[in-house]
Amino acid sequence: MSSTTTIAPASPLSSRIQAMHESATIAMAKKCRELIAKGFDVINLSFGEPDFQTPQYIKDAAKEALDKGFTFYTPVPGIPELRQAICDKFKRDNQLDFQPNQIVVSTGAKQALANAVLSLVNPGDEVIVFSPYWVSYEEMVKLAEGTSVPLVGTLENDYKVTAAQLEAAITERTKLIMYSSPCNPTGSVFSRQELSEIAAVMARHPQVFALADEIYEYINFVGEHVSLAQFPEVKDRVITVNGFSKGYAMTGWRLGYLAARQDIAAACEKMQSQITSGTCSIAQHAGLAALRGGRASADEMVEAYRRRRDLVLDIVKDIPGLKTPTPSGAFYVFPDVSAFLGRTAPDGSIISTSMDLALYLLNDGLVSAVSGEAFGAPECMRFSTAAADDKLVEAFRRVKASLAKL
Known part of the structure; x- marks a missing residue:
């Protein structure tokens, strides 16, 4: 009898998911x-994850939203009242002027980051990732078929990347910079002077955008929080991401947002419209109450x-x-x-x-x-x-x- 060799079938999974x-x-x-x-x-x-409970006034707002029947689909970028409250928050806390059509509310800040990466990065584009970095940054770049370029901050500089390092790393293929401040995982916070120097580098390279992850904004032990978008020479090329999970102990509510110039915000809305549409209506009303309640x-x-x-x-x-x-x-x-x-x-x-x-x-x-x-x-x-x-x-x-x- 002749023997036959059985060849195992190739995995049906995409190379995209296998690489992630x-x-x-x-x-x-x-x-x-x-x-x-x-x-x-x-x-x-x-x-x-904060070990604190979500503040009671936020829970009460969610219960009220349920009782009032806010259980239907919402606009993809978020309910108008929440987007306006986010604009008010940016004005109050960050001295930044945005209009509601520049805000996209998402199912967590993670989705906002992914929306931005997928809306900006083409195959082969280089994305400079300040390292140490949050675990999902490189995987998001990989999903967009971009090339991550980790830029490592030294222990002596509290793990923060310098403007000189950034200048040396930018090439004609650089499309995006990704970083967080306060930083996950290091807890480092970029000062006004440091971000001013980074903005000056970006100003010399008009093809470069920045994705600023500010989810830990309120958990800051040194006082001033500075947003890269505060520097007028680069404001239109900065996408600022934030959310409710850390500052308001709302991890399970899955509520985040981004602010960007209108064409980028519209692109992120388009991306989201084909993946999740608008996020949970009840969570959005809870987020609205959170912002209106301030940061006490x-x-x-x-x-x-x-x-x-x-x-x-x-x-x-x-x-x-x-x-x-x-x-x-x-x-x-x-x-x-x-x-x-x-x-x-x-x-x-x-x-x-x-x-x-x-x-x-x-x-x-x-x-x-x-x-x-x-x-x-x-x-x-x-x-x-x-x-x-x-x-x-x-x-x-x-x-x-x-x-x-x-």
Whole structure:
């Protein structure tokens, strides 16, 4: 009898999805939940999620919207009242003048970022990504068939990219710059002077746009928040993204927005119209109440985040081998863990990467964190400080004990 060879069929999945990585923060949180489901007492410091409840007045507005029957489709870019309130917010907080037709409300700031990338980037365009960066930036660029150009800020400069670095990295193919301030994962905040210098570089390269992620705007420990769009020479080439999840503890409401010049906003609206259309009507009414209520509740949360940051920094300074700069905003610490790479774990395995170290801390110390590889900083690790004080103290006690075994 003749034998036949069976050839496995090629994957039916697109090359696009096969090339994309799962979000590292979501992947780590998934591992954490699996251990918790098995009965392990895991402390989850991997997710960028406030542990505060959404303020009551915002919840009340959502209930009122339900009672009044606001349960129908909304305009793709958001209900008019919310877009006007966002314009008012930009005027009040950022000294920026926008019209409602320049605002697009989305299902989270993540969708707003993706809308902008997909609306601007052509195959082969270069996108300069300030590194360390939020995990989804590179994957969004990949989806748009652009080329990411990571630009790495140094530890000595609080991980912030300089204008000189940016100038040297721009080529004729550069289309877009992506960054966050306050930064996820580092907590660094760009000063007015630093952004002024970056704006001056952009002014010399009129083909370059910027996507400014300001989702952590209200969680700022150094005072002034500066928007790149405040510099008139580049305002029309800056897309500013923000949302409600961090400042108003509204992660599950999935509500974000962008502001841009009208043609870019219209392009983002077109993109969104073919993917999700308008976001949840009830969430939009809750967001409207949030903005009309000002930022008092956010300021109260910020004081708690500041206290937690200081609490954690006081602990980690006594953990040999960790180099941890002081974050100026957001709710993370981002230590350099390179001193532990190459060491041997108690089971004989080698800790070669920060991913290995993250998995070791999860399994040995039952503390969930995210490896720096996902943020373009393979020598680092991100710990969220958006947890109760006693949880943070216990988590870093465990981290210290586990690292001492290496």
